[in-house]
Amino acid sequence: xxxxxxxxxxxxxxxxxxxxxxxxxxxxxxxxxxxxxxxxxxxxxxxxxxxxxxxxxxxxxxxxxxxxxxxxxxxxxxxxxxxxxxxxxxxxxxxxxxxxxxxx
Numbered sequence: 170x171x172x173x174x175x176x177x178x179x180x181x182x183x184x185x186x187x188x189x190x191x192x193x194x195x196x197x198x199x200x201x202x203x204x205x206x207x208x209x210x211x212x213x214x215x216x217x218x219x220x221x222x223x224x225x226x227x228x229x230x231x232x233x234x235x236x237x238x239x240x241x242x243x244x245x246x247x248x249x250x251x252x253x254x255x256x257x258x259x260x261x262x263x264x265x266x267x268x269x270x271x272x273x
Contacts, residue, residue: 173263174248177240185237186273187266195266196273203235203252205269206259 176188185197239251243260251257 172267173245174266179237183234183236185270187270189267194273195270197266197270199235199237199252201269202237202250202261203254203256205265206256207261207265208259211256211259 171190173190174187175190176186178186180186183199185199185202186194187197188194233253236253237250238253239257240248241251242248247260247262248266249257249260
C-alpha cells in the first residue's frame with residue numbers, strides 16, 4: 170500500500186485521529202477499533218455463535234471504557250494497538266485502518 174499514516178493523535182473524546190499521506194484524515198473510536206481487532210482469537214470469537222441466554226463474566230478492566238494505551242509500528246505496513254483491557258495482539262494493517270473509521 171502506497172498510502173501510509175503521517176500523524177497519529179489521541180483525542181479527549183476517546184478517538185484516534187490518523188492523518189494519511191494522501192491528505193485524508195480518519196477518526197476511529199477506541200471501542201470500534203477494539204471490536205474490530207484482527208487477531209485470530211478475536212476473529213474466532215466474532216464468528217462463533219453466542220448463546221443468547223449466557224451471561225459473560227466481566228473483569229474489572231472490562232467494566233471500564235476501553236482506551237488505547239499504546240501503539241507500535243509493525244514494519245512499514247501496520248500497527249499493534251494496546252488497549253486498557255490488556256489486549257494487544259492485533260496487527261492493524263494500514264489497509265484495514267483505511268477501511269475502518271470515518272472521515273474527520
